Amino acid sequence: MNLNFPFKKKTEDSKPQQSRKREWLNALVFALVASTLIRGLIFSAYAIPSGSMEGTLLTGDYLFVSKMSYGARMPFTPVQNPFLESTITKYQIKTYWDGIHLPYFRLPGLTEIKKGDIVVFNKPEEADPSYDRPVDVRTNLIKRCQATPGDVLSILNGQVFVNGKAAPNAEKAQTSYHVVTDGNTINPEIFDDMGIEIIGQEDLSSYTMIIPTASLSEFKGYSYIKKVTPVIDPAGHFDAEIFPHNEKYKWNMDNFGPLTLPKKGMTISLNESSLILYRRAIELYEHNRVDTAGNDILINGKKADHYTFKMDYYWMMGDNRHNSLDSRFWGYVPEDHVIGKAMITWLSIDSAENLLHKVRWNRVLKPIR
Known part of the structure; x- marks a missing residue:
């Protein structure tokens, strides 16, 4: 007796196959979701656009920044393109929509911000209403933490003091000096080799230069160098650009404070x-x-x-002390502005060099300290 069933087992050939376009779309969506999660929760890549951290970090350095170190910050503005700047083109076209605004929340981190850490954060100055930008789309900055919540910070003749003790200076910190020579022309290669930058010249024998600490002794040793003195804004001189921008506090970038950093619960x-x-x-x-x-x-x-106070606050300064817009200008950094800890330089490009010498190979995969 033969039984004929109206159905039969499907073969592999009978399964619907995805089109090439659908496969590419699925792969693209997966890559977008995975990269967004990695960038938002684990680490992100950032570039150094200016010289405020020289010589620790150089213009053209590309960094990996750990978001797990201090705990990943959840987005305030969830609808945005994570791979573009917050505004693009000269017309300042937004790459985010601020119709949804979420409250501040941060996942538990591996550690807390410590004095000496190099930290990436959003620019506090852009909290001013005139900017009209949510926290997480404000300009990204990178500086070294000098003081943590509850600390008392002072700057005396350019030296940072925290709780009455001199803070360690960065190994490759640099500042500006007034240099007097014998009037002879200095070989420009000396400046390149020592990382010295001329930022002003009064006459044939008087200059203002930014000199790395490591090069200072050698530079002073040249016979045509007659005098090298630090450029220090004297105590009591009021600089209106310096926080808190009020003549009651006659502070400047070299003589500042004392100021107690706000602490949550203080x-x-x-x-x-x-x-x-x-x-x-x-x-x-x-x-x-x-x-x-x-x-x-x-x-x-x-x-x-x-x-x-409801939050913790930090004091951030650049290692290039006389070429850095930092907490001395706009005050303390709130915890909700903190993005992560700079960990490693994965690439470094010198735009001033020719094609064969653009990559600074000695800085590739270099840990950041």
Whole structure:
């Protein structure tokens, strides 16, 4: 007896096959999701565009930045293109949509920010309302942490002090000097070999130069160098560009403080002097409305004689002390602006060299300290 069934087992050949376009689309979506997760949670690549960290980091260095070290920060602005700058072209076209704004949240990290760490963070200055940019699409900066929450920071004649003790200077830190020569022309190759940059010349024998610490002794030894003295803005000279931009505090980039860094849970008394120092944090970073009425200080419309901070704050400075816009200019860095820790230089390009010598091979895969 033969039984004929109306169905039969499908063979491999009868399975629907994906089109080439569908395969490419699936692969593209997978790569996009995987790279976004890696970039958002584990590490990202950044480039050094300026000389504020020379000679520790050079213009043209490409870095891997660990987001796991301090804990990955979840996006404030989830709808954005993670592979482009926040604005592109001369017309400042946005690559994000700020219609959705999420609260600050950070995953647990492997460690905390320590003094001496080289940190990537969003530019605090762009918290000003005139910029109108969410935290995570503000300009990325890289500096060295000099002080952590609760520390008392001072700068005396260019030397940073933390809690009354001189902070270690970076091994390859550099600053500016006034140089007097015998008037003879200096071979330009000397400047290239020693990493010296001329930033000003008063006459045939007087210069202002940025000189790396490691080159200073050798440079002083040349017979045509008559005098080398550090350029120091004297104590008591008020520089309006320096935080907190108020003549009550006559501070400058070489003589500054003392200033106590805000710490989560720390309570301060509110008065005219303390408000000058901490209003920016209370108002712009911790999102309160601050007003004054006569001698009274109002927080969100209520009279207040004290304030308790909700976040930790850090002090970041460039190793190239006289060529760095840093915390001395815009104040402390809130914890929600921190992106990650700079770990390794994976590539370094010298744009001034020819094609055969563009890559600085001695900096490839170099750990950052």
